[in-house]
Structures are given as structure tokens and as C-alpha cells.
Amino acid sequence: MQRFAELLDRLVLTPSRNGKLKLMVDYFRTVPDPERGYALAALTSELDIRSVKPAMLRDLMTSRMDEVLFGYSYDYVGDLAETIALVWPSPHDGEARGRNDVPSLAEVVTTLDAATRAEGPKLVEDWLDRLDSSGRYALLKLVTGSLRIGVSSRLAKQALADFGSKDVAEIEELWHGLRIPYLDLFAWLEGDGEKPVSAAASPFRPVMLSQPLEAPDYGRIDPAAYAAEWKWDGIRVQATVERGVRRLYSRTGDDISGAFPDLLDFMTYDGALDGELLVARPATGAGAPKVEPHGGAMQDDIVVGTFSDLQQRLNRKSVSAAVMKKHPVFLRTYDLLQEGGEDLRTLPFAERRKRLDRFVAELEPTRFDISPFVPFADFEALSKLRAEPPHPVIEGLMLKRWDSAYVPGRPKGPWFKWKQDPRLIDAVLMYAQRGHGKRSSFYSDYTFGVWTGPADHPELVPVGKAYFGFTDEELKQLDKYIRDNTIDRFGPVRSVRAEPDHGLVLEVAFEGLARSTRHKSGVAMRFPRISRLRWDKPAFEADRLETLQAMLE
Structure with a gap:
């Protein structure tokens, strides 16, 4: 011990x-x-x-x-x-x-x-x-069961791969068929035994990831070489069925099947699908946002819910019937990795996509559809599409070579992601909470807000929380500021002095914004992070709630 x-x-x-x-x-x-x-x-x-x-x-x-x-x-x-x-x-x-x-x-x-x-x-x-x-x-x-030591499951598997001089993809494909305390696994890694044979049905297949598209690669992107798809703001999953066993895996190989029985009920096929898990909402009213399909089978009477909707389903071991009814999920498929007993990963993407079209056509359309292609004539046209996507749950574009095989890891060149530029606002620090692990002695989790109400009597309303984006030195400065400006305490949380003439302004970057009835402000941010500490800026110059509401419009 x-x-x-x-x-x-x-x-x-x-x-x-x-x-x-x-x-x-x-x-x-x-x-x-x-x-x-x-x-x-x-x-x-x-x-x-x-x-x-x-x-x-x-x-x-x-x-x-x-x-x-x-x-x-x-x-x-x-x-x-x-x-x-x-x-x-x-x-x-x-x-x-x-x-x-x-x-x-x-x-x-x-x-x-x-x-x-x-x-x-x-x-x-x-x-x-x-x-x-x-x-x-x-x-x-x-x-x-809450270690909180900065080690993910995948990092531990990478350590195993380093220990045994193996590819981490080999470890991931074996993982769900292994038994604690992994005696056969360690024997193989040390060269004292044969490679374990995974007895698990519906194993996880390591996912293929993309590289960010940067200026030096812009010239490579043309319709003859690359297909374009929207990048949906859900969670990447793998839906696998084999020998009657149904499994839903996260991108890191964690089995999340228990949280999504409503999707598993409709996984009546034999194969492995790669796609984006999203919340579906019935289209009601002319104002409901929809995306017209550009190739592939996509239901145009389904409205995609926000990531905030999806969060109601995440990190649960089980889920109630009421939650499933209010936040039903569906899979927007990207790729077909396995069809029956045939492994398709070595086939070119163009061929896998044709087979995906036929495969998904046989499935329940309210639970499975296909991410549509985005036609483009040249890179300039693609750039305009990226700047003005037709749906708030789109966070950019995915670009995939037509001839690319499905390769585990993050190879350079076959797939690119081209996300929208992050949005920025100036907000005021309102509350702070201690962190975990090495940050447990510092106030490192921050709640920030923007101004609302009349100009002569404004008040702050919280709009988000962030706990990264700053250096260790800035963390020390923030911690001292919080201790020096605490006006109240609520258990482990400190309320920080925040007034028009006295407060710390944080420049906050975020990936997306959605309406939310759970927050007093009415908005919820996606991936907020501290971009800069604006020690130079007076608190009354921070943004107003109307600025965020305009972004929603």
C-alpha cells in the first residue's frame, strides 16, 4: 500500500x-x-x-x-x-x-x-x-473512486504501452476483454507470455482523430482530395454490436452504455459505427433551426439540441425515463468500422461512406442518421461556410481525404478539423473555489459574470466558470487577489468583491453559446477558459448580458 x-x-x-x-x-x-x-x-x-x-x-x-x-x-x-x-x-x-x-x-x-x-x-x-x-x-x-491526480484512463494505457514497447492501440483493443489484476497483460508486456486474446464481444476500436487545419495546409484542401462535413458539438462515440452484445464507448474507450439505454434499444445491427452523440428535439414552429442534408441520409425533421441539453445525460451510470423523454439522444454517424464480421478500417473513406449510407438506411431514422457532406467549389467557398454555419450546434468543419484509411491515433494529413475562431468577452470575477490535487491550496476555479440592468445601477449575473487558461504565476496572483478581496464565504467558495469601480476583469474565450433555462443569465457557455487577466481594465467596462444575447441571435 x-x-x-x-x-x-x-x-x-x-x-x-x-x-x-x-x-x-x-x-x-x-x-x-x-x-x-x-x-x-x-x-x-x-x-x-x-x-x-x-x-x-x-x-x-x-x-x-x-x-x-x-x-x-x-x-x-x-x-x-x-x-x-x-x-x-x-x-x-x-x-x-x-x-x-x-x-x-x-x-x-x-x-x-x-x-x-x-x-x-x-x-x-x-x-x-x-x-x-x-x-x-x-x-x-x-x-x-475519485483519484483526481491528473491521470486519465488513456494516459495509464499509454504508460502500459511504453512499459511493454507496444502500440497503445493494441492495449485499447484488448482492454475490455481483460480481467483485474491483468496478470496475462503484464506477462505479455514483459515478454513472458502470449498476447492475450480478448474474449469480449463488441470490443472498442481505437478512434481516428484529426489535426487542426492551419495556414500551411490550406492549399491541400480541394474537393477532388477532401470531403467536407460539419463538426457537430456533441460527444464522439462508437456504437458497437457483436454477438448480440451492445456497447456504447466514449472516444477514450470508456463504456458509457448504461447512460444511454434509449439508443442501445435501437442498436439492432451487427457492426461498429463511429459518430457524434447528440440530443434530438422535435421540430416545432417555423423558427426551429434545421440543416438541409447535402448527401447522405439525415432526418430534416429533427432539431439538434445544444451541448447543455446533452450534459443532462452525461456522467450518469443510469438515467430515468423522464430524463430520456426530455432529452432523447441519437447518433449522427460519420463512419462504418465493422460490418458483420468484416473489418472495414483499411478501406478508403469514400468506400466506407458508401457502405455507411446503405447500412444506416436500414436503421431507425429517429435514432441514426448520417452527417451530411458540405459541398464546396474551392477553399474560399469553404472558408465562408465555416464562418457562417447553418446551425448553432455546429462548431466548424471536418475535412477528410477520400482515400484515407481509418488509422488509430492522430496521423497528419488524412483528417483535419477546422473549428470556428473562439469568441471573446470581458467578464468580472465573482466567486472562487479551491482546486484539487496540486491546486488544492489555491483558489483556481472561477465563476465570472457580466453586467445587466440599468446603466446607473447595474448588477452582475454569472455566465460561466473556468479553471484553466492561466499560468502558474498568474494563479498565484489570482489567489492573492481573491484572499485580499473576499467579502463572504459559502463553505469552500469565496465571494469576491465585484463592483463597477472595484473588480478584476477576465478576458474569457469560449467555443459556443446556447440558451439555458437553468442559469439566471439565460445563457450557457461551451468550453470557457481564461484568455487574459485584464488588470488594466476597470470593472464597469466589462461586457453586458446584451452582448451575449446578441451572439445568440
Whole structure:
């Protein structure tokens, strides 16, 4: 357990991607089975420990610490596992390192897996007494399943590929047929065994990604070489059916089937589709935005919902009938990767697209259609289309070579994405919250607003949140400003002084804007980020809500 705790500590404090990869590779190389396998499962969020829940951990604290004092500590730290790890009054503090009764990671996982909900908290309590603060932090992160250490599932798989000198695509195609603690996988990576055979039906196939289109490549884009499609603002998914098993995967290979049973019900084919998951809304009234199809089968009586609509369906293990009815999803298909038992990925895109047309024609049209081609005569015409797309849920263009095979990863040249230029507004900082991991000591999550109301008595209304786009040095400046200008506190959130004559202006960049009934402002931003800190600009010169409303129009 101590080795796993050390790994987590170092990953939290290592900002660079390559640094994190090296730490994981060294861990896999020096830690034996099955410890490294259980660590891998934790890093990739594959563990499901059901005998311990966060509420049980809070109850444990009431037997060791005053409840009000713990509440203050939790508000200050902002992370449950970190708070308990720091304040847990163990009778053995200072003795845990070097003790011979410290549990192994494998012992913790297997014991909790067999435990009931009545037994789980008692086991955790005993282990917390035996571990030092670093070990306690690792244990609590493990059982709550929220590591928040800056390591994605795909980054962990990349570390495996580096460790075994393999292509990460090989790891991804095998992944859903492997079993924890991955003994066969590590044996293969170390050259001591055969490549595992994935027994899973409907496996994930690593996705092909695009490169941003930049000026040096403009001359390559012509209708004879490239097809153009709209870039829809949903989430990229893969819908796979094999041997009667239906799976919906995110672009990183995470199985998200449980959140979208209404789509799975209509996956009655045998094959693998690549496309964009979107929310559908019935077209009502002449003002409903629609896109006329330009080739391919697309329902022109479906209105595409905004990304805010789609967010009501994301990050859920299950979904209610009411939510499915209000926010039904459909798949706007891009590509056909597998048809029956035939792998189509080596065929040119033009051929795959013809087969996609025939394939989707047999499916339920309210749940599956095809992203239409965008005809263009030359690059100048394409540029005008990009600047004025016909639908607010379009964020740019996709450009694909007609002769391109479907290649995992991000090869340069076959596919380009040409997104619209980000929009900019000036907003005023209103609230701040502590971050997680290495940012847990800084106020790094910011809520900002714009002015509304009469000019002689304006008020701020929140329009978005952002937590990146600034340097480490700017983070320190922001943190100091927030502490110096706090006017109220709400748990871990600070309210910052924001008046026409006193406030910090943030230049905010964002990709899109949609109407929202869930926000007081009536608008919701897509991918907001801090572009610049406008220390020079007085708060009263920040933008007004009318500016954002005009962008919607």
C-alpha cells in the first residue's frame, strides 16, 4: 500500500505528461503482481468498491473528531479524502512507516470486495489506524473512486504501452476483454507470455482523430482530395454490436452504455459505427433551426439540441425515463468500422461512406442518421461556410481525404478539423473555489459574470466558470487577489468583491453559446477558459448580458 501511496503523491505533484508516464512505467517495472494490476485498475477507474461510500467515511470521523471542527477542516481543504487523511487521529501516528502490519494494495481491494456494507467501514477504520497520512490518503482515494491526480484512463494505457514497447492501440483493443489484476497483460508486456486474446464481444476500436487545419495546409484542401462535413458539438462515440452484445464507448474507450439505454434499444445491427452523440428535439414552429442534408441520409425533421441539453445525460451510470423523454439522444454517424464480421478500417473513406449510407438506411431514422457532406467549389467557398454555419450546434468543419484509411491515433494529413475562431468577452470575477490535487491550496476555479440592468445601477449575473487558461504565476496572483478581496464565504467558495469601480476583469474565450433555462443569465457557455487577466481594465467596462444575447441571435 505504501508504494501505491508514494505513486499517487508523486503523480499529484508532477505536472508534465511525460513525467507522469515515467512514474507509472517505473512503478509497473518495479512492483510485482498482483499489486501493480490493482494499481492499474485504480488508475483507470475500473475498481468498483461497493462496501464503502463517502457518507460512511464522514460517519467514521464523528467518532474521532468534533463534527463542527471537521466541517471547518473540510471546507478549508475542499477534498474529503485529503481532509480525513490529514486530521485522522490515529493512535499510531508516526509509527506507520516501517510497520509490518500495513496492508498491501491487493489485500485492501480483495478484502473490501468480499465485505458487506456493515463490514467495509470497520475495515477502513482499522487500516486508517495502521497507515501514515500518505497511506491514508491513498486508501481513501481508492475506496471513494475519485483519484483526481491528473491521470486519465488513456494516459495509464499509454504508460502500459511504453512499459511493454507496444502500440497503445493494441492495449485499447484488448482492454475490455481483460480481467483485474491483468496478470496475462503484464506477462505479455514483459515478454513472458502470449498476447492475450480478448474474449469480449463488441470490443472498442481505437478512434481516428484529426489535426487542426492551419495556414500551411490550406492549399491541400480541394474537393477532388477532401470531403467536407460539419463538426457537430456533441460527444464522439462508437456504437458497437457483436454477438448480440451492445456497447456504447466514449472516444477514450470508456463504456458509457448504461447512460444511454434509449439508443442501445435501437442498436439492432451487427457492426461498429463511429459518430457524434447528440440530443434530438422535435421540430416545432417555423423558427426551429434545421440543416438541409447535402448527401447522405439525415432526418430534416429533427432539431439538434445544444451541448447543455446533452450534459443532462452525461456522467450518469443510469438515467430515468423522464430524463430520456426530455432529452432523447441519437447518433449522427460519420463512419462504418465493422460490418458483420468484416473489418472495414483499411478501406478508403469514400468506400466506407458508401457502405455507411446503405447500412444506416436500414436503421431507425429517429435514432441514426448520417452527417451530411458540405459541398464546396474551392477553399474560399469553404472558408465562408465555416464562418457562417447553418446551425448553432455546429462548431466548424471536418475535412477528410477520400482515400484515407481509418488509422488509430492522430496521423497528419488524412483528417483535419477546422473549428470556428473562439469568441471573446470581458467578464468580472465573482466567486472562487479551491482546486484539487496540486491546486488544492489555491483558489483556481472561477465563476465570472457580466453586467445587466440599468446603466446607473447595474448588477452582475454569472455566465460561466473556468479553471484553466492561466499560468502558474498568474494563479498565484489570482489567489492573492481573491484572499485580499473576499467579502463572504459559502463553505469552500469565496465571494469576491465585484463592483463597477472595484473588480478584476477576465478576458474569457469560449467555443459556443446556447440558451439555458437553468442559469439566471439565460445563457450557457461551451468550453470557457481564461484568455487574459485584464488588470488594466476597470470593472464597469466589462461586457453586458446584451452582448451575449446578441451572439445568440
